[in-house]
Amino acid sequence: MLNYYAIKEYKLIACSAEESLVIEYIAPTDQEIQDIVQRYKIEEHDAHSCLDTNELGRVKFEDDYTVFIMKRPRSYSSNNLLFQVTSIGAFFTQGKILVIADEEPNLFGGKQFAKVRTRHDVLVNILYKFITHFISHLKVINAVSDELEQKISTSMENKYLISMFSLEKSLVYYLLMLRSAADNSPPGRGKGWVRP
DSSP, rough: EEEEEEEEEEEEEEESTTOOOOEEEESOOOHHHHHHHHHHOOOHHHHHHHTTTTTTEEEEOSSSEEEEEEEOOOOOOTTTOOEEEEEEEEEETTEEEEEEEOOOOOOOSSSSGGGGSSHHHHHHHHHHHHHHHHHHHHHHHHHHHHHHHHHHOOOOOOHHHHHHHHHHHHHHHHHHHHHHHHHHTTTTTTTTOOOO
């Protein structure tokens, strides 16, 4: 799926391809990846990194573009207590932002995109949205962990232990994401500018 957005009256709104500032590819095909690589002069590895769940978050500066590979939480269901992360990429290239994601992240909805002026504002708001999503997941993990701890202390049924292990695994995913952000900090920031 391909979506186009422009900034009008400080809002990010859907538009035609010709007037777009932000181009969003959702689950691009191999042919679409090749088109992106050729049209925007992006390395194929960087385009595929946006779709790789195991890819480390990072900022990479090239001659023709800058890419931000970011981690974001996946949506979860209350039936499955495993919280996971996925990758998404944003390229600053040819005066535009090119976003590549493996699934529909409902990225540009919400009040964060009601006051934007530049593509830099768009990127900062994307990061802010991911941070608040991670924080909401951490709050849920904490609440469920407290509830499971209470149930485990009164009953030693296996299902509660399994749920606790799922939550623990979720925290490991989140810690890995935070560590990758710290280990791949932008030049001039130094190691450890994000502390897990």
